[in-house]
Amino acid sequence: MDKETAVPSQAELNVYVSSPSGSRAKETTFREWVVNNQIGTHTPPPRPATAASTASEDNSHRPSLVTGISLTILAMLLALHNLYPSLRPYTQPFFELSYYDPATNQYVQGWDDVYFVVSAALVLTAIRAIAIEWIIQPMARHAGLGRKGSIRLAEQGWQVMYYSFVWATGLYLWKNSYYWFDFSAIWDEWPARPLSGLMKWYLLVELAFLIQSIFIIHVEEKRKDHYQMFAHHVITSTLLTSAYIYGFYNVSNVVLCLMDIVDFLLPAAKILKYLKYQNACNVGFGIFMSTWFMTRHVLYNMLWWSIYTNVPDKMAYGCYSSATTKMISTTASADLFGPFRSFDEPICMSPTIKFIFLSFLLSIQVLSIVWFTMIVRVAYTTITTGAAEDSRSDDEDEAEVDTEATPNGTVRLAAKDGVSVPPVAVDTAPGLDRRRSNGSASVRARGRGRVPFDQSDRKALLGRIGCDKPT
Known part of the structure; x- marks a missing residue:
């Protein structure tokens, strides 16, 4: 198969793949490190995903x-x-x-x-x-x-x-x-x-x-x-x-x-x-x-x-004693930060x-x-x-796309909400990085790299505000 047509661009899929020989992984930013370790479980080293291993990883809750x-x-x-x-x-x-x-x-x-x-x-x-x-x-x-x-x-x-x-x-x-x-x-x-x-x-x-x-x-x-x-x-x-x-x-x-x-x-x-x-x-x-x-x-x-x-x-406008709360001056001080420096200073209105x-x-x-x-x-x-898009959030309910390996070396992008996506071949040659999550790669359609789902089949999502359908 022609590599130029089989391998999607990074901008199209927003996915990183790594070489089986172990090429250098993508550098993790501080924000990504905190997100990965704040509420999620510890991600084990990449390994072949099976039903048993996936269930084991999903049920393991280690301290973040x-x-x-x-x-x-x-x-x-x-x-x-x-x-x-x-x-x-x-x-x-x-x-x-x-x-x-x-x-x-x-x-x-x-x-x-x-x-x-x-x-x-x-x-x-x-x-x-x-x-x-x-x-x-x-x-x-x-x-x-x-x-x-x-x-x-x-x-x-x-x-x-x-x-x-x-x-x-x-x-x-x-x-x-x-x-x-x-x-x-x-x-x-x-x-x-x-x-x-x-x-x-x-x-x-x-x-x-x-x-x-x-x-x-x-x-x-x-x-x-x-x-x-x-x-x-x-x-x-x-x-x-x-x-x-x-x-x-x-x-x-x-x-x-x-x-x-x-x-x-x-x-x-x-x-x-x-x-x-x-x-x-x-x-x-x-x-x-x-x-x-x-x-x-x-x-x-x-x-x-x-x-x-x-x-x-x-x-009443003026300055008051912080100790007695009595007014000590009918002219408010121009110093707004006096109480910030010391709680013993007069407080003014x-x-x-x-x-x-x-x-x-x-x-x-x-x-x-x-x-x-x-x-x-x-x-x-x-x-x-009956179909609303959330105007406050980019990806709260964005369709999540998981990859499934097929016998012929292609990768099938399995989107949620019943959206079917044709298989795409991914070259695992050295020089590319694979982003993994619990042993399997996952990509999310967003920004310039959106996977072109059929809008007539895609479920309209509300995200952070509202519900899926009207009453």
């Missing part, structure tokens, strides 16, 4: 390297904390909330809180990997999903686990507060610094999760909304940090509650889609859309307007500070509008045509 690194760092800190009492003043902030006042049974802020945020991010990273790899993914495989589908379901399952728990915690704090659905009362006790232990833990864990999410979106495959999501995490983490330093605990609690509720409703609907509960998925997606609109575009804007109108009625915080909140609202526009477009397309 990222999990091991996170737990190792935490174990070292814990060992130092317990074995060397003289080091406890330095290690204790990693494991306990700092700045406790026994007289009031409350806490205040301080720079030692940074250590707790770091340890919380490590713990969340380890819990995420363990939950995905050892708990949710095996359950998904037991439910009949394939390797890729089980990983997708596991990732959404972790989102449901985290956001349902943290949203319930935030809602409990909000429901038992004096500002429950009274936005003007949010500022009644400002600039008082003390806060409860649960409120402090809640805000620091949320900040740790945002920082960890910035790391996660940079090591996973980039989606179409990568930069919007990155901007959202950066803006939200900056806003949450600044609000914590300025003592805006209450408004942070309300904003997070309004944001977090939809972040577990969407993954829950997607899990129903992966498990083939079509009607339940449609209902879940409808609840998600309604909740998104009400919380992020109605209540959120009411809160924004309350900040705009109630300041300075509730928070001025029109400039007010509009800086409002601008951050407005930026989050703009991103929410962009995303909601995408969601509405997907829902409209699904209802009118």
Whole structure:
């Protein structure tokens, strides 16, 4: 067979093959290394794939390297904390909330809180990997999903686990507060610094999760909304940090509650889609859309307007003592970063500070509008045509293409969703690399190298948003 017609180009197939004689493998980037070792099992050396070996590899769940690194760092800190009492003043902030006042049974802020945020991010990273790899993914495989589908379901399952728990915690704090659905009362006790232990833990864990999410979106495959999501995490983490330093605990609690509720409703609907509960998925997606609109575009804007109108009625412009919370000057200081340098410096409120915080909140609202526009477009397309393409993600539900060797030396590309692809001959001559996964090569159609599937036969996929078919 003519090599020029038998061997597809790399751009067409986006697949790497290696020489049987063992030519040098493709260099792995740091991002690829983290992705391969964050939630997936350890990939054994390439070997001939058989039904028994594939089942054995699919059922082997070894600790991922990222999990091991996170737990190792935490174990070292814990060992130092317990074995060397003289080091406890330095290690204790990693494991306990700092700045406790026994007289009031409350806490205040301080720079030692940074250590707790770091340890919380490590713990969340380890819990995420363990939950995905050892708990949710095996359950998904037991439910009949394939390797890729089980990983997708596991990732959404972790989102449901985290956001349902943290949203319930935030809602409990909000429901038992004096500002429950009274936005003007949010500022009644400002600039008082003390806060409860649960409120402090809640805000620091949320900040740790945002920082960890910035790391996660940079090591996973980039989606179409990568930069919007990155901007959202950066803006939200900056806003949450600044609000914590300025003592805006209450408004942070309300904003997070309004944001977090939809972040577990969407993954829950997607899990129903992966498990083939079509009607339940449609209902879940409808609840998600309604909740998104009400919380992020109605209540959120009411809160924004309350900040705009109630300041300075509730928070008179000027500077306040961080110790006594009494106003010490009616002229707000131009130094916005005084509280960032030291919590002992006066804390001020001025029109400039007010509009800086409002601008951050407005930026989050703009991103929410962009995303909601995408969601509405997907829902409209699904209802009118019954075939919707996800406008937020490149490859969440992209057809996965596996290669099967045939006796005549060709490779058959077996795509999922019932798409048949003719066999393609692949030359295994030296000089080419083979990308392997669990002993077998796999390619994904994307970018310039898309395999030309028949669009009339290909299943329309929704991906990150919505369900496969309309009700």
